Every structure is written in structure tokens, then in C-alpha cells.
Amino acid sequence: MQSKSIETAVKGSLSAVSEREAVSTIYLVACGGSLAQMHLPKYAIDRNSSTITAEVFSSAEFIARDPVRLGSSSVVILCSSSGNTPETVAAAAFAREKGAYTIGLTTEPESQLAKTADYAVPYVSAPLIGDQDAPSAVILRIAFGIVNHREKSPKAAALLAALAKVEGISAAAQKAHSEDAKRWGEANKRESIIYTMASGSNWGVAYSFSICILQEMQWIHSQAIHTGEYFHGPFEITDFDTPIILLLGLGPSRQMDERARRFAEAHSKNVLVLDACKFDLEGVDPEVAEYIVPLVFQPLMRIYAVELSERRGHPLTVRRYMWKMEY
Amino acid sequence: MQSKSIETAVKGSLSAVSEREAVSTIYLVACGGSLAQMHLPKYAIDRNSSTITAEVFSSAEFIARDPVRLGSSSVVILCSSSGNTPETVAAAAFAREKGAYTIGLTTEPESQLAKTADYAVPYVSAPLIGDQDAPSAVILRIAFGIVNHREKSPKAAALLAALAKVEGISAAAQKAHSEDAKRWGEANKRESIIYTMASGSNWGVAYSFSICILQEMQWIHSQAIHTGEYFHGPFEITDFDTPIILLLGLGPSRQMDERARRFAEAHSKNVLVLDACKFDLEGVDPEVAEYIVPLVFQPLMRIYAVELSERRGHPLTVRRYMWKMEY
Known part of the structure; x- marks a missing residue:
């Protein structure tokens, strides 16, 4: 609305x-x-x-x-x-x-x-x-x-039309992911570090999940790794059990995400891939789809955060410093 | 030279x-x-x-x-x-x-x-x-x-003059830090995660240390945290033993670094502070000092990396993926 x-x-x-x-x-x-x-x-x-x-x-x-x-x-x-x-x-x-x-x-x-x-x-x-x-x-x-x-x-009208569809696309995506989110939350409840990866229009979503959800709300170590930068240092940290959440976006940056996915999945058994291609984007002009995808990813990741937090007994509302002292 | x-x-x-x-x-x-x-x-x-x-x-x-x-x-x-x-x-x-x-x-x-x-x-x-x-x-x-x-x-000439002094400033800084680097390497050799923090002109140095030295060369988890962003999420990860390397820079961004230092040192016993104010900047125009400080920090951090790697038995040259396979 x-x-x-x-x-x-x-x-x-x-x-x-x-x-x-x-x-x-x-x-x-x-x-x-x-x-x-x-x-x-x-x-x-x-x-x-x-x-x-x-x-x-x-x-x-x-x-x-x-x-x-x-x-x-x-x-x-x-x-x-x-x-x-x-x-x-x-x-x-x-x-x-x-x-x-x-x-x-x-x-x-x-x-x-x-x-x-x-x-x-x-x-x-x-x-x-x-x-x-x-x-x-x-x-x-x-x-x-x-x-x-x-x-x-030329894209302005299409963008506004696409934005009007975000709510429906997001609701459908969350429904489709609800069981996966439960499984992921259970499987990862003892992890002390979880990386996020993204690029292009989704970079801010990965950054937000790392610093606000994982570090701030869950006290889990994290870094948002750019999928293009991954191969220039960070990929060496990938072990067979390294937890990674990877956003597969739309638009020209998707090929970076896909390259990172291939590598990460070949070397870690714990890669959660959230794929924008699986969103129901019917009626969205493909020219502007990349701009609305992060608006679907952000609340979608939130349901994974909720399932994780519940299984850890660590509500997303808990803080030890924020709003509790001078800093 | x-x-x-x-x-x-x-x-x-x-x-x-x-x-x-x-x-x-x-x-x-x-x-x-x-x-x-x-x-x-x-x-x-x-x-x-x-x-x-x-x-x-x-x-x-x-x-x-x-x-x-x-x-x-x-x-x-x-x-x-x-x-x-x-x-x-x-x-x-x-x-x-x-x-x-x-x-x-x-x-x-x-x-x-x-x-x-x-x-x-x-x-x-x-x-x-x-x-x-x-x-x-x-x-x-x-x-x-x-x-x-x-x-x-108006700063161009002063900047070139300051750049000519970097080598001497850096050599003196490294000499001054050699014992501290050994102690830090020994104390942190079993750490599985080490954060870096910086802002302003030193941001790239922190990023490089996190992704190239720690993740790539040492397989240690890391994130470069901006000292201004620290208070908006990442600081919640700070526990009494969280390892942090903080660069205290020069110029107007130093106050962000100082604020982060106060908080980090109050809540973690393992904060390594590298302070640009301790560099011998005699003869450097204060107006341009902030631009040469990262050129001193980067090789200075390298001696900490060397001491860490030697005590871990994990040479900085070791890779498991980079240059060893198609990716």
C-alpha cells in the first residue's frame, strides 16, 4: 500500500x-x-x-x-x-x-x-x-x-509501476521461503560467524544484514563480502563449513554473484543462496527489475533472521550497549 | 627513494x-x-x-x-x-x-x-x-x-614535499613498533577472528589488512569496520576479548577514531591502537599530514602481520585457492 x-x-x-x-x-x-x-x-x-x-x-x-x-x-x-x-x-x-x-x-x-x-x-x-x-x-x-x-x-514510469508490485512479490517470496528459513535457522544456530555476499543493487542489503542483524542483533561475527571482491582475498577464508548467505541478484552484476556462487558452493557445504530469479516478477519491466529486487531481499532475509534468533534464544531486540549507555 | x-x-x-x-x-x-x-x-x-x-x-x-x-x-x-x-x-x-x-x-x-x-x-x-x-x-x-x-x-607543493619524507617516517615507526608487533603476534596467534577499524584517509588500509592479510593470507575471519559506523551495529559484537586493531588517524576524521577507541578499550581488553600522532612528522606541513599517514600505516601493519604469521606457522605466502586453480 x-x-x-x-x-x-x-x-x-x-x-x-x-x-x-x-x-x-x-x-x-x-x-x-x-x-x-x-x-x-x-x-x-x-x-x-x-x-x-x-x-x-x-x-x-x-x-x-x-x-x-x-x-x-x-x-x-x-x-x-x-x-x-x-x-x-x-x-x-x-x-x-x-x-x-x-x-x-x-x-x-x-x-x-x-x-x-x-x-x-x-x-x-x-x-x-x-x-x-x-x-x-x-x-x-x-x-x-x-x-x-x-x-x-525512459525508465521512470516502469520503475513506479514496478514499485507498486513490490508488496505482492515480497509476500509470495516470504511464503515460498518459510520452510527453508526454519531449516536454515536450526542448522546455523550454533555458528559464531556468518558471511553475507552480494553486489550491484543488493550490496546495501548484505551490508545491513551483516552489521545490523548478525553483529548488532545476534552478536554473530560477520562481514558483507562483495561477490567481485571475493576472489581477491576473502575467498581464501572459505572452508568446507564456512556459513555464507549469497544474494543472486538481477541485472548485469548477476554474473559476479553467479561466479561467487559456483566457487562458494564448490568449497563450502553451508551456502544459502537466495535467488532473485525465483521471485514472481510477472508484469515487472525487466529493465527495472534490478531496482526492486533489494526491496524483496531485505524483508526476505528478515524471516531467516527471525528463525535464527528464535532457535538461538537470542531475540532480535536484545542489545548490550545500544540505547543503554552513553557512547 | x-x-x-x-x-x-x-x-x-x-x-x-x-x-x-x-x-x-x-x-x-x-x-x-x-x-x-x-x-x-x-x-x-x-x-x-x-x-x-x-x-x-x-x-x-x-x-x-x-x-x-x-x-x-x-x-x-x-x-x-x-x-x-x-x-x-x-x-x-x-x-x-x-x-x-x-x-x-x-x-x-x-x-x-x-x-x-x-x-x-x-x-x-x-x-x-x-x-x-x-x-x-x-x-x-x-x-x-x-x-x-x-x-x-595550494597544498600541491606541500604534499609532494611530505611524500618525500614518507620513507624516513615509516622506517622510524617500524623500529618503534618492532617489540609491540612481536608481543601482539604472540598474544593473538590463536585468535580466529580479528577486526580492523579506521576512517577517513586510512579506510583503505584497514580494508586491505582485513581482506588481504587476515582473510587471504592467514585464514582469519575479519571485517574492516568504519569507526563512525561502529556505533550503528558492529559495536554490539564487542566482548571483553574481541580482538580489534584500530588506526587512529590524523585530520578531521580522527575524532571518530578516538570515539571508537574509547568505547572499544572500555569493553575489550584486546584492542591494538596504532596512533598516527606518534609518527615523527617533523617538517611535514600539518595541512597534508593526513594524506601520508596511510602510507606509513600500511607497511607498519605488515610487521604485525609478519609476527602473527610466524607464530602461527602460517606463512603470508600460503594460499589454498589463489593462483592454484581456475576460479
Whole structure:
């Protein structure tokens, strides 16, 4: 379901940006799980815009790096679910001071980010089923909208149509995977390290699963390995029992994922492959399918996380440090 | 020592670039340990250029992503020690087809990369002591040279002067750390996971140590954690005995490193801090010190790797897959 208030805000932000000078760079700035949402919109801009550059930065790095190019021709899109992540609020203020136009995504309209950014856009945080109002989807709509305004992208309409189908595709995928998720959770409940692998449009999903689900919520060691980089170092860690979750995406990066899959499955008996080709993408324009796949993978991986956490007796809500102390 | 042939090639590549249309983007493209060398030049461009964007891509991802902006106003700098990394050679050919100017760094002048790129530049591969002819230093000289040609950077002369001092700074740092490296190697020889942490100009050094030294050469699990991202997920993995190597850099990102250090040391007894403030930077302009610090950290970490590997009876040269089979 598409929220009217979100759609109104997306359109409002696009209208505000269109009234300014031409955008040369879109900076995508956030921390942790919200930062992970930024890789999909960057991927889409890279593959579709001839005039706009996209850069992804963790909020504190963005301020410390202080990019010289940040200025009046920049749009900075920031995201924080609570809207009170200090580094992200500071990054919004920093970017405004530099003359950039700032769009703050947050689920809390009264939060500091909503108040600090030039324009606040709401979203649905970590939906259990894929949603065109999930953070990376909303940021994608804004980023693609800015590109389309400038360049009249031939894919813009197809992308919006595909986004409207995400919920159904995701619900079907989760149903199809429910037994596999239980088996995987049981088989891996004693593992102390689990790697994730992805590339292309799905990189942020793997990063998010490694740092937010495995390290943060399960205290399981992890690294998100890029499937292209795997062969240039990380693959040497692969032993017969190394646990790996590999996302087989769509689009031109799939061949990297397939190469990594062949190697990983030949040398480890514990490779979980989640394959976007098995999603029911009927009616989705193949030209834009790669952009909606991460919106299906992210909540799909969540059901694997839930099954794992239940069998480990370690709820996904447990923290030892986060929100419990000063840091 | 600066190699005259390298300096001649750096100048030649700059001269060739200056004869072309204005550069809008420098793509920095390589795999694994060579990719890690690209983060320093990107950092320097971000912090110093008002007109040029820098993008870092793993070679196969670069081709798959096929950035629309890649074209005649792009310079693509590629790096492969052997010059025969298939993805990087393919990326050079791909970029040339798109009309970009390609500069290939390799230690083998007869290699495919040297022959495929528009211009080949040699470098000193993985020097045991920091060197202005190390790959990230040579790429930094080229990238900064392109920026300086366009924008007359006030830091250009100071940077070259600082690079000339890297060898002495590095030799002194390694001498100062030799006993600590032995102790650390002995204390950590049974660890199955070791994290690295860094930010800013040192990010590539941490990435390289995690994927090339620990995973590839030692079969030790690892992840390079950004010190700013640490607090948004990864810090929950920190237990009283979690092994962490943290690089305390210079420049504005140091405060992120210091925050991560405070937390990590408060919650783990096994944090190795390598502090750039302890390097003898006398005579180095403080404005450019942050750019040479990674050139000292990388070989410094190598002596820790050597001590670790010797005590584990696992030489840094051992591989189970790399170069031993088709993959």
C-alpha cells in the first residue's frame, strides 16, 4: 500500500528541488542500517543519470571529509528512523550551512532531523513485507525523480509501476521461503560467524544484514563480502563449513554473484543462496527489475533472521550497549 | 627513494590528461588489495577539488554498473600489480571504448593492463617500508596532479614535499613498533577472528589488512569496520576479548577514531591502537599530514602481520585457492 502522505511528501520534495539551480551531486548520508538503504539509490543514479553524481557517506565521515563540492548545486538526502541520530542531524545542519538542499527521511515528524532538514519525508521503517514506502524505496523515488525531472528517464514510469508490485512479490517470496528459513535457522544456530555476499543493487542489503542483524542483533561475527571482491582475498577464508548467505541478484552484476556462487558452493557445504530469479516478477519491466529486487531481499532475509534468533534464544531486540549507555 | 622512471611516467600521464577536455570524474578501479589503494586518492580529491568527482569501484562492478557518466570527460585510473587481473584489464578496455582516458598502474610493463590502458605507470608493489612510489602514493600524485592542473591547489607543493619524507617516517615507526608487533603476534596467534577499524584517509588500509592479510593470507575471519559506523551495529559484537586493531588517524576524521577507541578499550581488553600522532612528522606541513599517514600505516601493519604469521606457522605466502586453480 502506498501512503498518500508519503507520496505527497515525495512530490513536494521533488517540486522544491526543481525550483533550485541544476543539481550536480546527490549526497546520500546516514548511519548503519539507514546508510545501507543508500546504496540502491546510488546504484540507480549511476546507471541512469548522465548529469548527476551520487555519493554515499556515513554521517560523521561526511562532516569530517567536508567535500569541497558540497554546495548550492548539491542535494543531500539523509535518513534516520528516530530522526535523532546525532551524526545525521549534525550532517543535515552542516549541509544546509554549505548551501545544499537537504531532505530528511524519518518516521518521526517532530524529530530533530525533520526540523533541521529543508524538507522532511516520512517512510515505513523496516516493513515485515516489502513495501514501496520502505526507506530505500522512498529514497529511490526521490533520487529517480530528480534524475527524471532533468533528463526525462525512459525508465521512470516502469520503475513506479514496478514499485507498486513490490508488496505482492515480497509476500509470495516470504511464503515460498518459510520452510527453508526454519531449516536454515536450526542448522546455523550454533555458528559464531556468518558471511553475507552480494553486489550491484543488493550490496546495501548484505551490508545491513551483516552489521545490523548478525553483529548488532545476534552478536554473530560477520562481514558483507562483495561477490567481485571475493576472489581477491576473502575467498581464501572459505572452508568446507564456512556459513555464507549469497544474494543472486538481477541485472548485469548477476554474473559476479553467479561466479561467487559456483566457487562458494564448490568449497563450502553451508551456502544459502537466495535467488532473485525465483521471485514472481510477472508484469515487472525487466529493465527495472534490478531496482526492486533489494526491496524483496531485505524483508526476505528478515524471516531467516527471525528463525535464527528464535532457535538461538537470542531475540532480535536484545542489545548490550545500544540505547543503554552513553557512547 | 623516488624512481625517476615512475616520476617521468606520472608527469607523462598528467601531460596526456591535460591535453584532453576538462575532467569531470576520476574513476578509481581495481580489485582487492589494489582497490584498497584507491580510497586515499578519492579522499584527497573529495577534500580538495571543487570540480572533479572521484568514484571507487571494484573492477567487475564497474563494468556491470556501466555508469552513464563514464565518457570522454572521465579519467579512469586502474591498478594491478601483475597487470593481468582479468577484471581490471577488462575494465580498462571497457573504459577506453566509452571514450575515457585510462591510466594503468602495474609493476609489469609488458602486462595486459600496461598494453590495454592509454598510459602505463609503474610503481613499487607492497614496499616493506613506506614509499612515495607505493601504489596509493603514485595514484595520489596523479589524482592530485590532475586537480592541481585545473585548480592550482595550494597544498600541491606541500604534499609532494611530505611524500618525500614518507620513507624516513615509516622506517622510524617500524623500529618503534618492532617489540609491540612481536608481543601482539604472540598474544593473538590463536585468535580466529580479528577486526580492523579506521576512517577517513586510512579506510583503505584497514580494508586491505582485513581482506588481504587476515582473510587471504592467514585464514582469519575479519571485517574492516568504519569507526563512525561502529556505533550503528558492529559495536554490539564487542566482548571483553574481541580482538580489534584500530588506526587512529590524523585530520578531521580522527575524532571518530578516538570515539571508537574509547568505547572499544572500555569493553575489550584486546584492542591494538596504532596512533598516527606518534609518527615523527617533523617538517611535514600539518595541512597534508593526513594524506601520508596511510602510507606509513600500511607497511607498519605488515610487521604485525609478519609476527602473527610466524607464530602461527602460517606463512603470508600460503594460499589454498589463489593462483592454484581456475576460479
